[in-house]
Amino acid sequence: MATKELKRSKRVTSTAKKTAKTQPKSLAGFLVSDILVIILSILLMATYLNPSFMKSNLNDSTHMSNYINRQFVKLSNAVSNDQNQLSAKILNEEQVKDVMNDMIDYTSGIHNFRNNSLQISSEIKTTLINIIDDSSATKAKRIKVALQENDQTSQYAVLSAFDLDALTTLSNAVTLFWIVAIGILLIALILLVIILNRMRKSNLTWKLALKEFLSVVSSLGLILTILFMILAIVSSLFDFSNFIGEFAATVIQYTSYLSFNVVLVGVIMYVISTLPLALFKSTLTK
Structure with a gap:
């Protein structure tokens, strides 16, 4: 009887030792996954979801300059019956930045869900009217006049030319990403405390x-x-x-x-x- 109890005791001790050895490795695996989630959440919020970061990195972007000018050419063709090549550059770099900043402010950062694109359309239209002055290209001046003369129609022309419905969808996606990222980050931080506490007790x-x-x-x-x-x-x-x-x-x-x-x-x-x-x-x- 004593021999059986001794064998059972040895098995329990052996199992406990194996558990003690494998527990740190198991906790380390959880720790890797948890820290990875924290890093990815912070990276997402600090870069693509952050308007300040996006502006500072896109201000000198040739890609964005070409994109804004391409959309502006579409607007020109719509409101002034011009037939400019999409590769034409009517806006200068400073004017491009002003329009781009409106679009970044609308999409990035923390904001409510949006149900239409008229707000950003009005903002871009106002920006275009303000930034096109006497030193601007002749074609740009003609577009400014067209925007001022056809107030309601031109607002929808801006919406269509700059594909602002897609921008509104992106804006709502960013809001959703913020909610998900913050929720995941909070859960991951709580799990991090639990994992570190268990590792300390091991x-x-x-x-x-x-x-x-x-x-x-x-x-x-x-x-x-x-x-x-x-x-x-x-x-x-x-x-x-x-x-x-x-x-x-x-x-x-x-x-x-x-x-x-x-x-x-x-x-x-x-x-x-x-x-x-x-x-x-x-x-x-x-």
């Missing part, structure tokens, strides 16, 4: 704790590198204008360089953590 030695930390950094670096490399390649090679609108597609195409920057960060994280991790693994196995 009686890790400092060597094993450092090894798990390096493992987390290495895994995060590898995942970020692969994920954003795919995003950078896809955004550079494919045209999404038919699916998300020309403005959003132009923004994604231009800011694809951000993905390459994250790839660089991921590679650095992976390299600087992999070498010490290999050293610690060899130390722990001795």
